[in-house]
Amino acid sequence: MSDPTPRIAIIGAGMAGLTAARALADAGSAVTIFEKSRGIGGRLATRRVRAEGPAFGLEFDHGAPAIDAQPSSFRRFVEELRREGAAAAWPAAGADAFVGAPRMNALLAPAATGLDIRFSTRVSSVRRDGACWRLSLEDEDAGPDIPSVDAVIVTAPAPQTSGLLKTADDRLARAADAAAMAPCWTLMLSVDGAIDAAPILDRFDAASPIERIISDNFKPGRDSQPRRFVIHANAEWSSQNLDLPREEAAELLTKAALRAVGGDNARIIYAAAHRWRYARATRPIGAPILSSEDGTLIAAGDWLIGDDAGAAFQSGRAAAEAAISHFQR
């Protein structure tokens, strides 16, 4: 790059954000990543139970259960992860399906290595600061001062990106509003005893709230006991019940799931629901990134071109390429 070390802020440490960050850092930019949660992965998520008790230490891949290694650029990335031991094929989920090893968010651990990531740091707005950009943090005490930066890449789900961009570039915010995303209530359930269920169940009667039941035990590199299921409610039920208290959603989904796997009498070790307000894109934008007129404010993420990890990867890469060529001019 010809500019003296461009300073770039990236919002989000999921697939799109870390793909962009890795490429930019490797090209010589000074990259800082802001992530509101405590770890990497975004919707390639793994929950580790921290509460003392019989469930302590259990892990659930409660976001994407697996990824499809398509298209070819994403396949090459996944094959490299497999060579490093961070991914493993899981044919139960499809011919090109892979999972993170030993957990889904491990898929992003190699990309994150050595990067400056500020965890538990939620960005509340992005504003112009002369020729640069300045981020405001929700908790102003969350860490060292954020200097102004030369470019910002926002990788939050579309509605959150739109909110972040309102103060920065109203045209971009409105463009992000064109994408639609569906919610997904997800149940993490562990039970004691033998249950004879296939690795993935995806056929349910019309009255069931459930779309998929995934047995995490069957994924490569996971413990076989105790039984651990991740249950995705279907989009219709998730939308209609979006504001249920978590305990109530967990109770309703637990009943439906135990009925579906023939475990009505099983002893429950752990049951907790997680609401993904923006789980999957149902109407992507159709372009790999959105960009401000001067090219220094970029929106990226799965919702630009698809609804999966491969789309997030491609969009993250496109964001990095756009920023690199901007600073080479």
Ligand SMILES: Cc1cc2nc3c(=O)[nH]c(=O)nc-3n(C[C@H](O)[C@H](O)[C@H](O)COP(=O)(O)OP(=O)(O)OC[C@H]3O[C@@H](n4cnc5c(N)ncnc54)[C@H](O)[C@@H]3O)c2cc1C
């Ligand atoms: C239940 C479920 C099932 C799925 N099933 C599949 C599947 O089978 N196959 C598949 O390929 N994909 C699946 N997906 C989708 C896949 O997980 C996503 O497409 C992909 O992970 C999106 O990556 P991303 O980087 O675009 O966004 P995200 O992973 O959402 O990353 C965005 C990051 O930004 C952070 N963030 C947001 N706002 C702020 C802020 N203001 N400040 C700081 N940080 C912020 C978030 O915490 C998050 O870490 C599924 C997702 C869910 C939820």
